Amino acid sequence: MQLLDVAHTTCQVTTTYVGIVSHR
Known part of the structure; x- marks a missing residue:
């Protein structure tokens, strides 16, 4: 479970x- x-x-x-890179 930990690995998941x-x-x-x-x-x-x-x-x-x-998302940040795309927004920039």
């Missing part, structure tokens, strides 16, 4: 990062 949680967090961070 890490993957989910990574996905959120990546999405946020991409």
Whole structure:
């Protein structure tokens, strides 16, 4: 379960990062 949680967090961070870069 921990590994899945890490993957989910990574996905959120990546999405946020991409959103910021795209917005810029």
